[in-house]
Amino acid sequence: MPDGRGRPPRYSxxxxxxxxxxxxxxxxxxxxxMEDLARATGLNKSSFYHHFNGKEExxxxxxxxxxxxxxxxxxxxxxxxxxxxxxxxxxxxxTAEVLVAELPFVTLLLRVRGNTEVEREALGRxxxxxxxxxxxxxxxxxxxxxRPDIDPRLAxxxxxxxxNSITEWYRPDLRPTAGPAVVDAVVxxxxxxxxTRSAQ
Amino acid sequence: MPDGRGRPPRYSxxxxxxxxxxxxxxxxxxxxxMEDLARATGLNKSSFYHHFNGKEExxxxxxxxxxxxxxxxxxxxxxxxxxxxxxxxxxxxxTAEVLVAELPFVTLLLRVRGNTEVEREALGRxxxxxxxxxxxxxxxxxxxxxRPDIDPRLAxxxxxxxxNSITEWYRPDLRPTAGPAVVDAVVxxxxxxxxTRSAQ
DNA sequence: GTCTATATGTTGATAGAC
DNA sequence: GTCTATCAACATATAGAC
Numbered sequence: 001m002p003d004g005r006g007r008p009p010r011y012s013x014x015x016x017x018x019x020x021x022x023x024x025x026x027x028x029x030x031x032x033x034m035e036d037l038a039r040a041t042g043l044n045k046s047s048f049y050h051h052f053n054g055k056e057e058x059x060x061x062x063x064x065x066x067x068x069x070x071x072x073x074x075x076x077x078x079x080x081x082x083x084x085x086x087x088x089x090x091x092x093x094x095t096a097e098v099l100v101a102e103l104p105f106v107t108l109l110l111r112v113r114g115n116t117e118v119e120r121e122a123l124g125r126x127x128x129x130x131x132x133x134x135x136x137x138x139x140x141x142x143x144x145x146x147r148p149d150i151d152p153r154l155a156x157x158x159x160x161x162x163x164n165s166i167t168e169w170y171r172p173d174l175r176p177t178a179g180p181a182v183v184d185a186v187v188x189x190x191x192x193x194x195x196t197r198s199a200q
Numbered sequence: 201m202p203d204g205r206g207r208p209p210r211y212s213x214x215x216x217x218x219x220x221x222x223x224x225x226x227x228x229x230x231x232x233x234m235e236d237l238a239r240a241t242g243l244n245k246s247s248f249y250h251h252f253n254g255k256e257e258x259x260x261x262x263x264x265x266x267x268x269x270x271x272x273x274x275x276x277x278x279x280x281x282x283x284x285x286x287x288x289x290x291x292x293x294x295t296a297e298v299l300v301a302e303l304p305f306v307t308l309l310l311r312v313r314g315n316t317e318v319e320r321e322a323l324g325r326x327x328x329x330x331x332x333x334x335x336x337x338x339x340x341x342x343x344x345x346x347r348p349d350i351d352p353r354l355a356x357x358x359x360x361x362x363x364n365s366i367t368e369w370y371r372p373d374l375r376p377t378a379g380p381a382v383v384d385a386v387v388x389x390x391x392x393x394x395x396t397r398s399a400q
Numbered sequence: 401g402t403c404t405a406t407a408t409g410t411t412g413a414t415a416g417a418c
Numbered sequence: 419g420t421c422t423a424t425c426a427a428c429a430t431a432t433a434g435a436c
Contacts (some may be wrong), residue, residue: 028313030230034412046414047420055412085395113228146394150385157369158362158389165361182318183352189358193393194346195285234430247402249431 001184016041016052017049021104029059029111036144059108063122064075067129069102070095074132085145088136089191092163099166100179107167130156159190216241220263221304229259229311256318259308263322268311269298270329287343288336289391292363296386299366300379307367322347330356359390 011019023040024032038048038136052058073079073094079087099106112119117129137159138152146155163186170182211219221241224232232301234255238248252258273279279287299306309326312319337359338352345354363386370382 026313028230030228031315033372033410035410043419044421045412046422049413050419096332100351103286113226115227134255147388147392150388151381154291154382154385155389155394158365158385159394161365161368162358162362163369165358165365168361168364169357181351182354185354187360188347189355189393191393191395192347192360193391194355194390195391196345196347233428235428242401243401245430246404246432250401254431 011041017058017061017065018104020052021108024059025104025107025111026063029108038171047064056116059112059116060118060122062111063106063112063118066102066105067122067125069098069105070129071125073098074129083145084136084143085137088133088140088146089187091133091136092159092190093159093183093187096163096166096183097179099163100170100172100182103167103170103172106164110164110167130160131159162186162190211241213251217258217261217265218304220252221308223327224259224262225304225307225311229308256316257344259312259316260262260318260322262332263312263318266302266305267322267325267329269302269305270295273298274329274332283345284336284339285341288333288340288346291333291336292359292390293383293387295360296363296366296383297379299363300370300372303367303370303372303383306364310364310367330360333360362386362390381385 018039019041027036032055034048034189035045036057037058038045041048043051047074052061073091076090076094078090079094081087106183112122114120114123134153134156137146140146141148141152141155166182166186170178172179220237223237227236231257234248235245237255237258238245241248243251252261265298273291276290276294278290279294281287309322312322314320314323333358334353337346337356340346341348341352341355366382366386370378373378
């Protein structure tokens with residue numbers, strides 16, 4: 001673990017941001033000081049301020065990247081046409097893949113609570129995405145492809161509660177090749193559940 | 201919303217703690233100052249310190265209550281004997297019920313990251329509970345009652361990722377009677393999934 | 401038990417030399 | 419682009435009067 005003395009090669013702005021977001025996730029955004037971030041990137045605190053305007057800007061950049069990636073999933077052709085249940089399964093799978101691929105950024109996003117303007121805007125964008133998925137669940141229920149006995153909004157929340165939980169425990173540095181297995185398990189459990197004897 | 205001027209009737213220690221934990225959840229533990237807590241309870245900051253030794257003690261009391269409630273579920277007779285799949289379903293249902301009943305405390309627990317000694321101890325206790333549930337999932341898989349194609353540890357994490365997501369969106373103040381429906385939906389989705397055509 | 405006043409440290413952020 | 423030095427604001431926590 002580099003502590004800033006064995007001067008790392010010097011980072012690009014994107015690499016800097018990834019490092020920052022990782023520290024945010026480890027310590028929590030509020031508990032992370034600009035001093036912490038500077039040290040983690042091998043820079044002096046003032047040098048660090050030369051690259052970014054401040055802490056809140058870093059948060060905005062981090063959650064923005066996650067939101068862009070998640071929004072891109074809903075813009076994919078397979079998410080926009082076809083039977084609702086197929087579209088839904090596609091979105092579940094691709095969302096899980098995005099979580100794995102952009103793990104630190106999505107992790108940061110999912111922990112945002114709305115304390116500042118930047119956070120509230122992120123929550124707003126996230127709410128918009130959630131609403132579009134909930135519409136998809138509703139359409140699939142109307143088409144009879146998913147169980148009608150659970151309210152679509154409730155089902156959406158539980159479904160993506162499971163998907164999003166990936167950020168709580170998946171550590172790609174410990175299990176770098178486990179991503180596809182995780183994604184498959186999410187899709188299978190979401191659609192068919194845990195039980196082998198699946199009737200109602 | 202009382203802001204401390206219309207002096208609330210005066211709280212017991214337990215009521216004080218519940219208020220505190222709610223503020224922690226709204227603002228985030230790190231972002232909450234002792235001043236915030238004092239104001240929320242209608243007390244002066246120094247008066248507040250008369251009731252509690254400090255911020256970290258409050259965190260410990262809050263997560264401790266959540267951990268006690270969750271541990272009690274695993275100690276129930278129905279969680280200790282019978283076919284593994286039945287025991288598992290019981291634990292899923294009762295855990296969901298505890299989340300609903302002790303929502304602010306469990307919410308606080310699930311956001312702990314391990315920055316301080318109190319937090320690390322809480323994470324340790326939580327890990328112990330998770331391991332016992334994972335054993336239950338493994339036993340159910342060995343008995344052929346749940347699908348064998350998903351690693352038991354992975355299944356446990358996704359399963360309780362869904363259950364725990366309740367703390368992310370359930371607001372009993374807005375929908376006070378929705379608790380039982382939420383619990384039923386969790387158990388149904390966990391065991392049987394979203395799809396109506398559930399084969400593999 | 402409640403308050404005012406204050407000690408002591410840390411934070412985000414800036415000024416300005418090199 | 420990097421650093422040293424510094425600031426104003428705010429944090430946790432305590433002393434001690436009433």
